[in-house]
Amino acid sequence: MPIAVYVLGLGIFTQGTSEFMLSGLLPDIAHDLGVSIPDAGLLISAFAIGMVVGAPLLAGATLNWPRRTALAALQSVFIAAHVVGALAPGYGVLFVTRVVSALAYAGFWGVAVAAAVVLVPAEAKAKAVAVVASGLTLATIIGVPAGTLLSQSSGWRTAFWGVAALTLVSLLCSLFAIPGGKVSTDETHTVCAELRAMARPQLWLSYAVTAFAFGAVIVTFSYLATLLTDVTDLSEGWVPALLALFGAGGLIGMAIGGKVAAAYPIRTLVLGAGTLVVASGLLALTAESTAATVVLVFVLGLAGYVTNPVLQSRVFALAPGAPTLVGATNTSAFNVGNALAPALGGMVISAGFGYASVAWVGAALGAVAVPGALWAGHLQYRGPRTGGVVAQGAASQEDPAAARARA
Template sequence: MPLAVHVLGLAIFAQGTSELMIAGLLPEMAADLGVSVSATGLLISAFALGMLAGAPALAVLTLRWPRRTAMLTFLAVFVAAHVAGALTDDYAVLFGTRVVAAFVYAGFWAAASVTAIGLAGPDARGRAMAVVAGGLTVATVAGLPAGTVLGQHYGWRAAFWAVAALSALAMIGVFATIPGGRPGAAGTPRLRDELRTMAMPRLWAAYATTALATSGLLATFGYLAPLVTEVTGLSEGSVPLVMALYGLGATIGITLGGRVADRRPFTTLHVGLAGGVVVSAGLALLAGAPAPTLVLALLLGGAGFGINPALNTRVFALAEGAPTLAAAVNISAFNVGITVGPWLGGLAIDAGLGYRSVAWIGAALIAAALVTAASAALSSRRSAVRANPAAEPAAAPVPVTDGR
């Protein structure tokens, strides 16, 4: 795998840490800014809002830019937003910096995905996306707890400075390893081609799979901590262990998924989604027992992240000639899931259905994603047969003669 792809993974790690670390810094930030914890929690929503809009908007605005220039610009704005956030005492200013940072982070995600796929080649798309998306996995496992510890000991602003420094380091790596210059005329992206590609129904079916699968995973994961403390009966001190098991499973899942997604994308999706349904339902049924819950937390991370490379490579396979906007909208589809899943789980909890209900909701959403993936596989198989009728098996064997 080219070094540049690993550099892109590092950049996603730096920015992904910022996406996640607010959850661990809410009390400190609320006290310092003089606002409620719930108001501080809206900073997480601000980031999700920025990412949802940022990917497609910036994909269009920077479509004809050299990708290295686009990614360096996004990273520079991201660094500036975190410096401004670390220096301000105004909640409204901080809220604005979170939206801006998420906006350019989403743009970086889209550009990095297309760049990594191009550098790795068509036979290694899944592995390339596993490396890039693996940066977010490492952010979950290491960046989130490190940012929390840093913020608790040196103040939440120190975590913002650390993210800014890591992102600046990533800028150096991008400048040194990503080829510069504009693509040749034949390869210059055109908005008309990108929009024509977006009209494909199969592409929107792929987005539906991404959004449903992600919402199902986040419906369960978003409330995993209270599930294990309130239902399983584990202490709050054991929550980091549960999260570490989830992160370990995510790391294993995305590594294995990246290795097989190129050869068998639909098999990867079907196995991972079916596993997600079983694991989520298992948590709903067995959350009262500590040992199964710990094992299922590990498997939830594995199933949820194992399909990530296939969800991305499927979009690139469909939008082969004009992937930039298609990849950007897939980033938005991920963020739709990140927003909708926990929201549905919260509605169930507020309705008095208990924490087990979120796992049932997760299982139902992932099951819906499995249906869309299976339908897409069937449609793809039919299209392949129509395109190459000779590949379709004959209804009955035809005797072969030598003409005598």
């Protein structure tokens, strides 16, 4: 795997830390800025909204930019937004910086994935995407707990300064490691051509499954720190450890998902989403038990990320003619879940149902993802005569029975 792919993963790690670290910073931010926990939780949704809008918009805008130039420019904007965020005098300014940061990060995601898949041969594309995406998993294991510790010891603003510094390191690495060519080396890959290639119902069904499956896990994760201290009655010192445990489960889930994604894509989606439903429901019922909560936090991380390699790679097979926009739109799909889920969680908390109720929201979102995955499998099994597509983009003449065996 080229070193440039790992550098792209580093960029996702540094910026992904900012995307998810607010789950551990919410209590400090709410106290410092004089807002409620649900209002502070809207900062997570603000970031996700910026990702939803920014991923396809900036991926299209930078389609013909040199890769290195696009990545450096987007990271520079991200760094500047975090410096302003660290100095923010109030909630409103911080909210705006979260949206701006997300726009830049979303563009980086789209360019990074598109760059990764052209840096490797065809048989290694899924692995390259997994390496880039693993930066986000490492962010939940290392970056989020580290940000929480910084917030607890030196204030939440220190965590923002830390992210800005790490992203600067990533930017410098990008300048040296990333080739200077364009994201798309094929002149036919215009925005209009890629949009035409994305006109496939199965692709948009995959995006819907992505949104619900990711929302199912992120809604609980977003309020996990407060749930642990207020419901499970753990001290603040345990929060970074539990966040790291969630991330460890996610890393294992990514590793498992990466190995089985090609062979059993639909089964992986159904099993992962189904496990999220069960684990979320159990957490809602047993959140006052420390032992049960510890186990279920790990299971949520594992189940939440075991589907990630399938969700990330399958869209490229469904629309091979849109290598830039298809990945960018998938990033938007992830963040539709990341935007709506915390907002829904905040609504149930504000309604007086308590912090454990967010796990019921996760169970409900997962319950929608399961039939969506089953329907995707049904369409896949129908075969080429009715528009079925195998997960790895095999030739259209492939026997539907072979696709059924692999799912």
